[in-house]
Amino acid sequence: QILQANGLTNAEIKRFSRQLLIPEIAVEGQVALKNASVLIVGAGGLGSPSSLYLSAMGIGRIGLIDHDVVDISNIHRQVIHTESRVGVSKVESARNVNSLCKIDIYDTLLDSANAMEIVSGYDVVVDASDNPATRYLINDACVLLNKPLVSGSAVRLDGQLTTYNYNGGPCYRCMFPKPPPSNAVMNCSETGVLGIGMSSMIHNTIPFGNFNVFSKESNKKTIILVPGIIGCLEALEVVKIVTGSKANEPPNMLLFSYKSYPHFRNVKIRSRRKDCVVCGDSPTISELIDYPQFCGSGYNDKPTQWKIL
Amino acid sequence: QILQANGLTNAEIKRFSRQLLIPEIAVEGQVALKNASVLIVGAGGLGSPSSLYLSAMGIGRIGLIDHDVVDISNIHRQVIHTESRVGVSKVESARNVNSLCKIDIYDTLLDSANAMEIVSGYDVVVDASDNPATRYLINDACVLLNKPLVSGSAVRLDGQLTTYNYNGGPCYRCMFPKPPPSNAVMNCSETGVLGIGMSSMIHNTIPFGNFNVFSKESNKKTIILVPGIIGCLEALEVVKIVTGSKANEPPNMLLFSYKSYPHFRNVKIRSRRKDCVVCGDSPTISELIDYPQFCGSGYNDKPTQWKIL
Amino acid sequence: MVNMEPSMKESINIKVEFKGGLEMLFDNKLSLDINSKDIEEYLKKQETKTEKLRMLDLINYLSTLIKPNERDLFVDDKRLRAGILVLINDTDWELEGEGEHELEDKESICFISTLHGG
Amino acid sequence: MVNMEPSMKESINIKVEFKGGLEMLFDNKLSLDINSKDIEEYLKKQETKTEKLRMLDLINYLSTLIKPNERDLFVDDKRLRAGILVLINDTDWELEGEGEHELEDKESICFISTLHGG
Ligand SMILES: [Zn+2]
Numbered sequence: 001q002i003l004q005a006n007g008l009t010n011a012e013i014k015r016f017s018r019q020l021l022i023p024e025i026a027v028e029g030q031v032a033l034k035n036a037s038v039l040i041v042g043a044g045g046l047g048s049p050s051s052l053y054l055s056a057m058g059i060g061r062i063g064l065i066d067h068d069v070v071d072i073s074n075i076h077r078q079v080i081h082t083e084s085r086v087g088v089s090k091v092e093s094a095r096n097v098n099s100l101c102k103i104d105i106y107d108t109l110l111d112s113a114n115a116m117e118i119v120s121g122y123d124v125v126v127d128a129s130d131n132p133a134t135r136y137l138i139n140d141a142c143v144l145l146n147k148p149l150v151s152g153s154a155v156r157l158d159g160q161l162t163t164y165n166y167n168g169g170p171c172y173r174c175m176f177p178k179p180p181p182s183n184a185v186m187n188c189s190e191t192g193v194l195g196i197g198m199s200s201m202i203h204n205t206i207p208f209g210n211f212n213v214f215s216k217e218s219n220k221k222t223i224i225l226v227p228g229i230i231g232c233l234e235a236l237e238v239v240k241i242v243t244g245s246k247a248n249e250p251p252n253m254l255l256f257s258y259k260s261y262p263h264f265r266n267v268k269i270r271s272r273r274k275d276c277v278v279c280g281d282s283p284t285i286s287e288l289i290d291y292p293q294f295c296g297s298g299y300n301d302k303p304t305q306w307k308i309l
Numbered sequence: 310q311i312l313q314a315n316g317l318t319n320a321e322i323k324r325f326s327r328q329l330l331i332p333e334i335a336v337e338g339q340v341a342l343k344n345a346s347v348l349i350v351g352a353g354g355l356g357s358p359s360s361l362y363l364s365a366m367g368i369g370r371i372g373l374i375d376h377d378v379v380d381i382s383n384i385h386r387q388v389i390h391t392e393s394r395v396g397v398s399k400v401e402s403a404r405n406v407n408s409l410c411k412i413d414i415y416d417t418l419l420d421s422a423n424a425m426e427i428v429s430g431y432d433v434v435v436d437a438s439d440n441p442a443t444r445y446l447i448n449d450a451c452v453l454l455n456k457p458l459v460s461g462s463a464v465r466l467d468g469q470l471t472t473y474n475y476n477g478g479p480c481y482r483c484m485f486p487k488p489p490p491s492n493a494v495m496n497c498s499e500t501g502v503l504g505i506g507m508s509s510m511i512h513n514t515i516p517f518g519n520f521n522v523f524s525k526e527s528n529k530k531t532i533i534l535v536p537g538i539i540g541c542l543e544a545l546e547v548v549k550i551v552t553g554s555k556a557n558e559p560p561n562m563l564l565f566s567y568k569s570y571p572h573f574r575n576v577k578i579r580s581r582r583k584d585c586v587v588c589g590d591s592p593t594i595s596e597l598i599d600y601p602q603f604c605g606s607g608y609n610d611k612p613t614q615w616k617i618l
Numbered sequence: 619m620v621n622m623e624p625s626m627k628e629s630i631n632i633k634v635e636f637k638g639g640l641e642m643l644f645d646n647k648l649s650l651d652i653n654s655k656d657i658e659e660y661l662k663k664q665e666t667k668t669e670k671l672r673m674l675d676l677i678n679y680l681s682t683l684i685k686p687n688e689r690d691l692f693v694d695d696k697r698l699r700a701g702i703l704v705l706i707n708d709t710d711w712e713l714e715g716e717g718e719h720e721l722e723d724k725e726s727i728c729f730i731s732t733l734h735g736g
Numbered sequence: 737m738v739n740m741e742p743s744m745k746e747s748i749n750i751k752v753e754f755k756g757g758l759e760m761l762f763d764n765k766l767s768l769d770i771n772s773k774d775i776e777e778y779l780k781k782q783e784t785k786t787e788k789l790r791m792l793d794l795i796n797y798l799s800t801l802i803k804p805n806e807r808d809l810f811v812d813d814k815r816l817r818a819g820i821l822v823l824i825n826d827t828d829w830e831l832e833g834e835g836e837h838e839l840e841d842k843e844s845i846c847f848i849s850t851l852h853g854g
C-alpha cells in the first residue's frame with residue numbers, strides 16, 4: 001500500500017473518499033480516525049452496530065470484548081483470516097467491513113483483574129455491556145486511566161446515551177454514586193405471559209451482519225431496533241471525540257423512547273462532582289474494587305434474587 | 310415448523326422472544342410484523358441498515374430494489390441459497406439475519422413502467438433512494454396505490470426522516486410541489502479539494518454486513534453513520550406503522566444534524582393539502598409521469614449540469 | 619374559598635413524567651398532572667408540611683401512588699432510590715437543588731430509571 | 737432616538753438557522769441573528785417597504801447576503817426556491833401563513849434544504 005504524505009494510503013483515500021470530501025472530517029479527521037483505537041465492551045445489541053459502523057468510518061483499531069459470545073471465534077476467524085477463506089463473496093464481505101481496521105478480540109470476561117491492562121491499550125472506551133457491575137468497573141478503569149467513556153444502554157423500549165469522563169463532564173459515579181438495588185435491575189414480570197413454554201432460559205440470537213451474538217438471558221427484553229439506534233449513536237459519539245467536535249458540547253444525555261413522541265430528548269446533566277469518590281478532587285478509590293459485591297449482582301447480569309418491576 | 314394457535318412458529322417464538330415479552334409488541338405485534346411486506350427502494354447507505362433491521366425485527370417479506378448494486382447477485386444468493394452454502398459460519402450468518410424473512414430482489418431500475426406493479430405487492434414502502442426523480446416517482450406510486458411511504462435521506466452531515474401519505478399527513482408533493490432546480494441537487498464544490506487524483510469518478514463501497522453496495526458517484530458525500538442512523542430510524546417508522554403505534558403521532562419530520570447540538574429535532578409539518586396535484590381532493594395526476602423530465606435530472610442522480618453549491 | 623387559610627398560597631400544577639420503566643410503577647402512565655393541593659394534603663396527614671413545597675415532598679407523595687410491595691423500587695427511606703435520574707425542565711436536578719428544589723408552577727419533572735442492558 | 741419616525745415600531749430580533757447545506761450559502765454560518773432594522777433598511781432601498789414585516793421580506797433580505805452567482809440556490813424570482821422547507825418556531829411555515837407570515841420578536845426561523853441522497 002502506497003502511503004501518501006497526508007498519512008493515508010491510496011486504498012484508504014479510495015475507501016473513504018465520500019467523507020474525505022466533507023470539511024468537518026477531511027484528511028485531518030480521517031487520519032485521526034485511523035490513528036485512534038476504541039475498546040467496545042460487549043458484542044451484543046449495542047456492540048454489533050457500534051463496531052460495524054466504527055470500522056466503516058475508518059477507526060484504525062477496535063477491541064471487542066465479550067465472554068458471552070458463542071460465535072466469537074467465528075468473528076475472529078472472519079476478521080483475521082479473511083484473505084484465505086473459501087468463497088469470493090465471503091472474502092469480499094469481510095474485507096469490505098474490516099480489512100482497513102485491525103480488530104482485537106477478547107473472548108473473556110472483563111473484571112477487576114484484567115480491566116486496567118485491557119482498557120489502557122485504547123484511546124476511547126464504548127460501554128455496550130448489559131449489567132451494573134460491568135458499568136461501574138468500566139467507569140472506574142476509564143477514570144483511573146483518563147479515557148473518555150461512551151456509554152449506551154437499551155432496555156425494553158428505552159435507550160440512553162452519555163459520554164462520561166470527558167471534558168469536565170461527570171463520570172458514571174458522579175451521576176449514580178450508589179448502584180441501584182439489585183431488585184430494580186432485573187425486570188422479569190412479564191416472563192411467561194405468552195402461556196407458551198418460556199419459563200426456562202431462552203436462547204436469543206442477535207443477528208447483525210457478521211456478528212452473531214448469543215445470549216442466555218430471557219430478561220434482556222428489547223426490540224433490536226433500540227440497541228441498533230443507540231449503538232449507531234455510540235459510534236457517532238466516538239467519531240465526535242476522535243475528530244474533536246464533541247468538545248463544543250456541554251455534558252448531556254440523549255434519551256430515546258419508543259413510546260414517547262418525539263422519540264429523542266437531549267438533556268443537560270451535571271459537571272464532574274468535586275466530591276466524587278473516583279473522579280473527584282480527593283478520590284477514595286485509587287484501584288479497581290469488587291464490583292459484583294458493590295452492586296449486589298454479577299457481571300453476568302444475574303441478580304441475587306429476582307423481583308417484580 | 311410447528312405453527313402455534315397464536316400464528317407464530319416455535320422458531321419465531323424462540324427468535325423473537327425478547328420483543329414478544331414487551332407489551333407494546335407482544336404476539337399481536339409480532340404476527341402483524343410477520344404478515345407485513347415492505348418494499349425498500351435503494352440498497353445503499355439507507356437501505357442496508359433498514360433492510361437488516363426490518364428482517365431482524367421479523368418483517369415477513371422484504372423487497373429490495375436497486376439497479377446500481379454490483380453485489381446484488383451476491384445478496385440474492387446469500388439470502389435465498391443460505392442452506393446450501395459451504396462453510397458453516399456463513400450459513401449461520403445468513404440464516405440468522407434472514408431465514409425467517411422472505412427477501413425479493415429486484416436488480417433493476419424503478420421507473421414509471423414498473424413502479425405500479427412492484428409497489429402494489431407491498432404494504433409499506435421505504436424510500437432509501439438517492440435522487441429527486443425516484444423520490445417523486447415513489448411518492449406518486451404510493452399515493453395512487455394508497456401505501457404509506459417512509460422517506461429517509463442523508464447528505465453530507467444532515468439527515469431527514471418523514472412518513473408520507475399516512476393517516477391524514479402530507480405526501481411528498483404536498484411538502485414539495487415543485488422539484489428543486491437541478492443545480493441545487495448536486496453538490497460538487499469540494500470535489501478535488503484534496504489535491505490528490507480525485508477528479509474522475511470515484512468508486513465508493515458502502516460496507517454493511519452482508520450487503521456490499523457499490524456506487525459510482527463521487528458526489529454522494531456523507532459519513533456512513535448518517536445514513537446508518539436514518540436507515541435504522543426508517544425501520545423504526547415501519548415497525549410503528551405495522552404495529553399501529555404510529556397512528557398517534559401528528560405529521561412530523563425528524564431532522565438529524567451532525568453539526569448542531571442537539572443532533573435531533575422533531576418538527577411539526579403540514580397535513581395533506583387539498584390542492585395537491587396527486588393526493589388532493591381533485592388530483593390532476595392519475596398515472597405515473599416522466600419523472601426525469603419533471604425533475605430535470607435522472608434516476609441515476611446525474612444532473613443535466615453541475616453547478617456549485 | 620371562604621375557609622382558605624391566610625398562609626395558603628395559590629395551588630400550582632406540575633407535570634410529572636416517567637421513563638426507563640418507572641411508568642410500570644404508576645399504572646403504565648407515562649405522565650401525571652399533579653396539583654400541589656394533593657401533595658399538601660398528604661403532607662398534612664404526615665405532619666411534615668413545611669412552608670416550601672420541595673422535590674422531596676413530591677417524591678414522597680408519588681410513592682403513595684405505588685403499590686406497597688413495589689414502593690422500594692422508587693424510594694428508599696423517604697429519599698429517591700439509587701439509579702433514578704431526575705430532570706427538572708429537561709435539566710439534571712443536581713443543577714437545580716436536588717431534593718430541596720422548590721417546586722414552581724408549570725414545572726416539568728421527569729423521573730428516569732437508568733438502564734443497564736444492551 | 738430623537739429622529740425616530742412616529743410610525744416606526746420598536747425593532748425586533750429574529751434568529752435564523754440554516755440546515756441541509758444552505759449554511760454553505762451563508763459563509764458556513766449555521767445561524768444568524770437578524771434585527772428588523774436591517775431588513776427595513778433593505779426594503780426602503782428597494783422601495784418595497786410595507787407596514788408589516790413578512791417572511792418574504794426576510795427571504796429577500798437574506799438573499800442579499802448570498803454571493804450573486806449562488807442566489808438562485810435560495811430564491812427564484814423573489815420567492816423561496818423549490819425544495820426548501822421553512823420552519824417557524826419548529827413548525828412548518830405552511831401552518832403559519834408561509835411568505836405572508838408576519839415576523840414577531842424572538843421568532844426562530846429555520847431554512848432547510850431537502851436532501852435527496854441516501
Ligand atoms: Zn465522578
Ligand SMILES: [Zn+2]
Nearest residue numbers: 480483585588
Ligand atoms: Zn399530496
